[in-house]
Amino acid sequence: MAAASAVARRAFADARVRTISFALLFALSAVIQSTAYREGYPTVADRRAFARSVGENDAARLLYGTPHDLVSVGGYVSWRVGGSMAVFAALFGLLGAVRAMRAEEDAGRAELLLAGTISRHKAFLAQLAAIGAGAAVLWLALVVSLLAGRLPAGGSAYLALAIVSVVPVFAGVGAVASQLAPNKRMATGLEPGCW
C-alpha cells in the first residue's frame, strides 16, 4: 500500500504544471464570463435582448450549444463556458492518462516501479487515482471561481461536477489508447479518433 500511495503521489506531483494551468484556465474563464455578463447586461431588458440575438444567431448556437437560460448569470455562464470547458476537461483526462500509462513506460520508468513491490494493477490504479486527484483540484478551482462570480453554491458545485465528470471518461479513453498504440506520440494521436 505504501508503494501504491508513493506512486500516486509521484504521478500527481508530476502532473502539477498541467493541473495548475488547467485550474487557472477554468477559474479565469468562469470569473471573466460571469463578471462580463453581469456588467455587460445589467438589466433584465438587456438580457432579454441578448437572448433574442442569440436565438437568431446560428453560429453562436453552433459554437456554444443551445442555451437554456440566458437571463440569469448562472444560465449564461453554464452555456458560454460549460461546453468549451468540457472539451478542456476531456483533454486533461486524455493527456493525464497517456502521460501516466504510456510516457512512463516509454521512458523505462514503469519498469523500475514494477520491479518494486507494486503489482501492475495497483500501479495502474495509483495512476488513475492521481488523475482523479487532479480532477478534484479542477472541480475545486471551478467552484471557487463560480462562487467568486457571485453564483449560487449548489448550482456552482453542480456545474463544476458536470464539467469535471468528463475527465474520468476521457482518462479511460486515453488509457485504452495508450495501450493500443506502440508509443506515446501515436497514443496521443489515436485519441481524437475516439471523439
Add this chain to the structure above:
Amino acid sequence: MTATPIRTERLSKRYDETLALDGLDLEVQPGEVYGYLGPNGAGKTTTIRLLLGLLRPTAGRAELFGVDAWRDPVTAHRRMAYVAAEPSLWPGLTAAETLEFLARVRGGVDTGYRELLVQRFQLETPKKLRALSHGNRQKVQLIAAFANRADLLVLDEPTGGLDPLMEMAFRETVREAKERGQTVFLSSHILSEVEAVCDRVGILRQGQLVDQGKLADLRHLSAQTVEVTFDGHVPALPSLPGVEVAEAGASALRFQVTGSIRPLLAALADQPVVTLTSREPSLEEIFLHHYESGDGRGGR
C-alpha cells in the same frame, strides 16, 4: 529454510522471429555473486526482464526465492532490488527525492548505510536528475538498490558510465553485500569487473548458456600461456602434444598449453632457460575462446 534466490527452468523467450532466450536453466545460490556474461544482444536483459516478471516467458519458468516471477511478482520482489542498465529516472526530482521515492516503492531502506553509500559514491543529492550525467544517475540507482539491503540484488550492466574510481566503489559495495550474505546477480560485458567480484560466472551466447562455473573451473577449459626466455638463441624443441608456439622471438618463446604443462617442462629442463612465466588465461581469453569456437553469428 532458505529458498534458492534465482532458479529458472527451460526459460525461453521468443520475440516474433527471434529466439532471445533458449531454454535457460540457471540456479544462483544464497550468498553467491553470479556474473552473467555475454555481448550485447546475447539475451542478458531479456533474462533479467523475465526474472523480474516484466515479460511473460514463452516457455519455462523463472523463480525468485521459490516464487514464480510472472505469476506473483510482488511477492517475488519483496526480497529483491534491481538496477536497470539505463538510469531512466524522474528528471524533475532531486537525487535525494529519488532515493526517498525508490525506498518507498521498494519498501525498506537502511538510511545509515544509504548515507555511507552517498558519501562513497560522492553523489550530489541536492541536484535534480536532469542536471546529472549518465554515470551520476546510475549512482542514484545503485545507492537505492544497495541501501535496500535486499537478499537479492539484480544488476543489469550497472557500471555503464561510472569512472574507474566509482567502479572501485562499486566493487567494494558488492563485496560488502557478499559479506553480509546477500546474493548478487550481475549482468555485464566487462570481464575485469566480473573477474574481480564474482564467485561464479555463466556465459551467454545467442540466448543459450554456453558455459558456467567457478572462474577456476572455467580457466581449465582454456589454454594457459607460458612465456620462456633463453640465454642466447631459441633452441630447437620437439613438437609436443597440446603445446603450441604462439609467438617466437629471437631469444623468447610464448606457448599456449592445453592440458598438462609437464611435457613442456620436461623438454625445457635441459635448455638454457633464463626466465619462465606461466599465467592462467584471463576471463577475457576464456570468453573469446567461446565466441570464436561458435559459428560466429552475432559473436563479437
